[in-house]
Amino acid sequence: MKLQNDPILIAKKVLQQEADAIQGIADAIALTPDFAQCVEAILSLRGRVVVTGIGKSAHIAGKMVATLNSTGTPALFMHAADAIHGDLGMIQPEDFVIAISKSGDTxxxxxxxxxxxxxxxxxxxxxxxxxxxxxVQADYVLHAPVEREACPHNLAPTTSTTAALALADALAVCLLESREFTRQDFAHLHPGGTLGKQLYLKVGDLSRQNQQPQVHESAPLKDIILEISGKRLGATAVLNEAGELVGIITDGDLRRMLATFEGRLERVRARDILTPSPVSIEVEDFAVEALRRMQERNITQLIVTEAGQFSGFIHLHDLLREGLV
Structure with missing residues (x-):
């Protein structure tokens, strides 16, 4: 089917119209004290925020409830049509209701x-x-003025729903910042999925599941190869007599050494081929920080330390398995 109009021009027009509407909201909330007073009222609330609406506004209400719950404000969704058929019972004396409606006259x-x-x-x-x-009936008016919908017939809720969603987000973020809601608070409410793992998964949670390849700095080449291949992490830590970390040997180091070495291999010791001061990370660091360091240095494993002492390894495969990559 041949397009009659340029879709890029249409899309740009829609996005600009919706952006203008959001800017209009930013101007409107400064004209009355209602928005700030609504934030204060919810902050002092002992109950929940119950958000209601019908049609497309109900979808915005559902999203608003999800955002409030995930940012520290307990909230419930109540469909406006179902409210008069029993759902009104979910509202308790200490609750606060937000009703979403473009016209306000349905x-x-x-x-x-x-x-x-x-x-x-x-x-x-x-x-x-x-x-x-x-x-007129409400105690607080959260005004999201919209002159017309992005729909060319001014019928399908488009600009109005975008505007309502943006204002709902603004309210949620105001509450979040007023409560001094932290990343740690967010992590407690989002323990599942990739987002949660980025916020709570520690290096030690993964490294403790791995073996701990290590050799003495005087170890011969055969022992080094057996340790790396046997522990299946592509590298081994090198320790001195005091058990202190002095370097790392990777399978890549071995290949490069064998490609250029001209002496007697039985004389090779770990100290001869190790990389000193290897990149490491502490057990209490976040796993996502391990990923950042690997990407920054284009490597696939990091030595893990605990209080400065060798503790193990974390590998890129660990992060892939957890969905962090």
């Missing part, structure tokens, strides 16, 4: 608002129309 919202008022819980309206029924 039939479902008009039925729901009086029921929320009977609950005597604070109500915030995230709306495009600040003069709507919902906005």
């Amino acid at each position: 039939p479902e919202i008009k039925v729901l608002v009086p029921l929320l008022k009977r609950k005597a819980v604070p109500l915030a309206a995230l709306v495009s129309n600040a003069d709507s029924y919902l906005a």
Whole structure:
């Protein structure tokens, strides 16, 4: 099928229109104290934030709930249509309700608002129309003004949903920063998946599962080869009499040595071919930092130390297995 219009021009027009709408929100929230007061009210909340909406606004509400929960603000989703069929019971006296609606005048919202008022819980309206029924009835108005949708017929929710989502994100981040929510807090709430592993997985969690190839600095070539091949990590640490780390020998070091060596191989000792001051990492460092060091130096393993002493190895395959690469 031949395109009648240039898709690049259409896409750029849509993105610019939605970007302009978001800039309009940034200007709008500075005109009233409602946004800042809403943040303060939620921070002092003893209950949960219940977010509701219908249609496309319900999808934005669901995403808002997910963002709030993951950043330290307990939240629940309540579909506006289901609220009058029993779900209203999820709202407790100490909760706070945010209702999302572009027009603020949908039939479902008009039925729901009086029921929320009977609950005597604070109500915030995230709306495009600040003069709507919902906005007038709400305690706080989170204004997301939108002149028209990106849809050429001004029908499909596009710019309005983007604007609502952006304002919801702004609220969540304000709450996050006000609570001084840290990376460690985030990690506690995201223990699964790659994101969680980046935030909590330590080098020692992986290195302790590996063998610990090591040879004395006086070890002969045969012992070095057997240690590297037997422990299957592509390298061995080299230690001195005091058990201190003095270097590393990789299988690459062996190949390069054999390609150029002209003497008697039985005389070769570990001290003759080791690489001194090898790149290392502590057991308590994050695994993602091990990946960064490997990528930075184009290597596939790191020596792991604990309080400065040799503890083992972490290999690129360990990080691949955990999905960090």
